[in-house]
Each structure stands twice: as structure tokens, then as C-alpha cells.
Amino acid sequence: MLKIWGRLSSINVQKVVWCASELGCRFERIDAGGAFGVVQTPGFQRLNPNRKVPVIEDDGLVLWESNAIVRYLCARYPDAGLCPDSPAARAQCDMWMDWQATELTPAMRDAFLQLVRTAPQERDAAVVEASARQTESMMAILDDTLRDRPFVAGDRFTMADIPVACGVHRWFGLPRQHIARAHVDKWYQAVSRRGAARTVLVLPLA
Numbered sequence: 001m002l003k004i005w006g007r008l009s010s011i012n013v014q015k016v017v018w019c020a021s022e023l024g025c026r027f028e029r030i031d032a033g034g035a036f037g038v039v040q041t042p043g044f045q046r047l048n049p050n051r052k053v054p055v056i057e058d059d060g061l062v063l064w065e066s067n068a069i070v071r072y073l074c075a076r077y078p079d080a081g082l083c084p085d086s087p088a089a090r091a092q093c094d095m096w097m098d099w100q101a102t103e104l105t106p107a108m109r110d111a112f113l114q115l116v117r118t119a120p121q122e123r124d125a126a127v128v129e130a131s132a133r134q135t136e137s138m139m140a141i142l143d144d145t146l147r148d149r150p151f152v153a154g155d156r157f158t159m160a161d162i163p164v165a166c167g168v169h170r171w172f173g174l175p176r177q178h179i180a181r182a183h184v185d186k187w188y189q190a191v192s193r194r195g196a197a198r199t200v201l202v203l204p205l206a
């Protein structure tokens, strides 16, 4: 059975758990990372020398990097149709998944760390504002894209929606004002209502 290592408070673990549930794939999840520790143990380091979650073990395969895991699982279970066959459609998914990992998440990292993981008296408002400004410009890009398509990579739900929605969930979950984005809101409401999403898109953030 698929084994998923990682605490559910991690955005990157959330992607993998959502994906596995979406595919109807049976899995066992083992808490690791954060307060659970485990990642510093020699056994875990043999699985992932980066000492980070998530990691999966599947039929002898060990894999880390959340978006690589999502791609792998969607390709392994093709009947769910989350990983398009055509190179062009597949590349659209890859593009948005890479955007989540390299643009959206770095933009909001400081705001998240400050507002969720830092005591109020130790927060730096300027750091939060700079990060929020960058994130809002990412959200404007996403909103523009969703103006003329129901899902991030086109007209149907794909693997690309999972990492991007986990990022947006984190952004919306931060205790601060957000600029209203009608298209992002509509899409987020739709994808977060999916049964597989409900177990991972929980609040408050931790």
C-alpha cells in the first residue's frame, strides 16, 4: 500500500494526500516533520536526504518533492484523467504546478511565517506587507487566468489544480484582508468542495 510520510499541516503533504484521495488510492499516512520530528532520524534521511516531508514509498519506489509525487500518482492512475495525455495539455499543468512552487509559495512564505508561526509581539509588519504585496500580484495573475476557464489548466479539473488550490487555501487562511478576486473565489469554492479536498483544506493554518 502507498505510504505517505508527513504531517497534514504541511502544504506539501496536503497536496499529496488530496491527490491520493482524489485518485481513490488506498494509503497509509505517517506523521513526520514539525513537532513530530522523525525527519532527522537516519531511517528517514535514507528516504529523503533533504530531511523534509512529504516522501512516499510505493512498491519499492521512494519519491520526494511534492509536485513530482502528484505527477507520479496521476500518471500511475491514468483512469482518473488528472494527467492529460497530450504534451501541450500536460505542459499547461506542469507550468501551473511549477508556478505554485517557484512563484506563489515563495511570495507568501514570509507572510505565512510571520502571521502563523511568529508570536504577535515579534512580528515585523513591513515583512508581512512586502510578502502580501508580492502574493497579491500572483493572485491577480491567477484571477486573470480563471476569467476565461473554469480550472487552472483549462476546462477540466487536473493535477494542476491541487498544488495551486493548496497555495490559495494557505493565502486565504492568513488572518489579514485579501483583495477580492471573483474568479479565484469561484474556482476555489468549486475545488475545495471536492470530497478529497475536504480532509486537507482545514483551518486554522498551523
Ligand SMILES: N[C@@H](CCC(=O)N[C@@H](CS)C(=O)NCC(=O)O)C(=O)O
Pocket (backbone or CB within 6 Å): 010, 011, 012, 013, 032, 033, 034, 039, 051, 052, 053, 054, 064, 065, 066, 067
Ligand atoms: N520542495 C519540497 C519542499 C518540502 C518542504 O519544505 N517541506 C517542509 C514542510 S512544508 C518540511 O518538511 N519542513 C521540515 C519539517 O516539517 O520538519 C516539496 O515540495 O516537497
